[in-house]
Amino acid sequence: MTSPLSSPWKLSAALAAALGAGAVLGWLVGGHAVAGIALVAVAEVVLLLTRIRHQTQAMMTAPATASPLQHDRFMTRSRRIASSLRDLRNAAGQLPDAVVLLDGQQQIRWFNHAAENLLGLRRPHDRGASLQQRLAGSELAGWLHDGAHEPLTDATAPGRADSQLNVSLLPFGDHEQLLLAHDISHQNRLEQVRRDFVANVSHELRTPLTVIHGYLELLDPEDVPELAPVLDEMRTQSKRMGQIVEDLLTLSRLETQHEVIDERVPMAALLATVRKEAEALSQGRHRIVLESTAETDLLGSPKDLHSALSNLASNAVRYTPAGGSITIRWQRVADGAVYSVSDTGFGIPASHLARLTERFYRVSSSRSRESGGTGLGLSIVKHVLNLHQAQLKIESTPGAGSTFSCHFGPTRLLAPGNGNES
Numbered sequence: 001m002t003s004p005l006s007s008p009w010k011l012s013a014a015l016a017a018a019l020g021a022g023a024v025l026g027w028l029v030g031g032h033a034v035a036g037i038a039l040v041a042v043a044e045v046v047l048l049l050t051r052i053r054h055q056t057q058a059m060m061t062a063p064a065t066a067s068p069l070q071h072d073r074f075m076t077r078s079r080r081i082a083s084s085l086r087d088l089r090n091a092a093g094q095l096p097d098a099v100v101l102l103d104g105q106q107q108i109r110w111f112n113h114a115a116e117n118l119l120g121l122r123r124p125h126d127r128g129a130s131l132q133q134r135l136a137g138s139e140l141a142g143w144l145h146d147g148a149h150e151p152l153t154d155a156t157a158p159g160r161a162d163s164q165l166n167v168s169l170l171p172f173g174d175h176e177q178l179l180l181a182h183d184i185s186h187q188n189r190l191e192q193v194r195r196d197f198v199a200n201v202s203h204e205l206r207t208p209l210t211v212i213h214g215y216l217e218l219l220d221p222e223d224v225p226e227l228a229p230v231l232d233e234m235r236t237q238s239k240r241m242g243q244i245v246e247d248l249l250t251l252s253r254l255e256t257q258h259e260v261i262d263e264r265v266p267m268a269a270l271l272a273t274v275r276k277e278a279e280a281l282s283q284g285r286h287r288i289v290l291e292s293t294a295e296t297d298l299l300g301s302p303k304d305l306h307s308a309l310s311n312l313a314s315n316a317v318r319y320t321p322a323g324g325s326i327t328i329r330w331q332r333v334a335d336g337a338v339y340s341v342s343d344t345g346f347g348i349p350a351s352h353l354a355r356l357t358e359r360f361y362r363v364s365s366s367r368s369r370e371s372g373g374t375g376l377g378l379s380i381v382k383h384v385l386n387l388h389q390a391q392l393k394i395e396s397t398p399g400a401g402s403t404f405s406c407h408f409g410p411t412r413l414l415a416p417g418n419g420n421e422s
């Protein structure tokens, strides 16, 4: 924190350092440097205002006999404090993120230029207005009305229909609040370019790969026995590339989808299929058990749920050495139903768990490739579960095995037959 008693250049340096520290802290704590800067700026303003109050009080109560020298010192300090306040206001005014200071009744006290641009606030008449009323009809007003407990992500900017915002509301002082809105339109555009690129490359690769694969199938290794191992390897690799392309296309589709068409997913049949597929992949090397106690179907996309649930079972087979066992469970819990796959396989060290659903993230690349993996399976699982508002939980002990569980909420459950079970 700066001391208003130091010289002006020292003061500015200390202020810049404090704002810099706020940026770093904001970035470290929440990945939001501007939030850190704004918080430090607010703290600085509060501190300076307190000092001004003390200074004024001291001047008022100073004995009439205060020497001219003391009086001059008072005046110099007051000027420095006023100048620091102006600097802070100017700095906050230029922040690229929208900053709005609100009082205890969520009335607007102050806002910066970005708030005019992104939130459509106008000075001077919006000062003192209720922010909720001022933004009435927007997603942001609804969020404020509901208490703004969690940050709002990807909201349309009330001041610019073509911009999207991440917004958070931070309490400070006694009852005041600071609203911060970060423009994520550029980030969203880059993300869209990345998605389009991956989808286009995958589409372009699909046709040549199909042709290569087709010709490889036509070649008979018996005609050229010396090339049989080469042909075999080429077939395996072209199949693997084909699978990567198909998985990338599936991911592209899931990423652009915001919801699924709700259909009944008959779980008894789906579980039997998943088990059969796991048995086919295992080829008798594992003991595969199905324990289904939840007499409930799911509401969602049959195709996507099949892909996600069978992915977890096939992973269990691929990452469990021969002789191990795999248990597929479907059970009711207090707040929904859980599908889980437990194995007695290699397990996963705790340090990898958080990143497992990232594209192409593998604990061991060689083990994944040898077992025919594309590195995209768990990414697909996560996207499918998100679209069904379900959560994935991973528990694992290296050397002992893993359990992957999918928790479905009550609104996704359907009684076998016709009734809704929620």
Ligand code: ADP
Binding pocket: 315, 316, 319, 320, 343, 345, 346, 347, 348, 356, 361, 362, 363, 364, 368, 369, 372, 373, 374, 375, 376, 377, 378, 379, 402
């Ligand atoms: P892959 O195609 O490589 O299996 P996934 O996305 O399905 O890709 O899984 C990512 C990584 O997570 C795998 O490479 C593997 O290291 C690890 N993994 C997934 N399931 C299991 C499991 N049941 N046991 C141990 N490791 C697993």
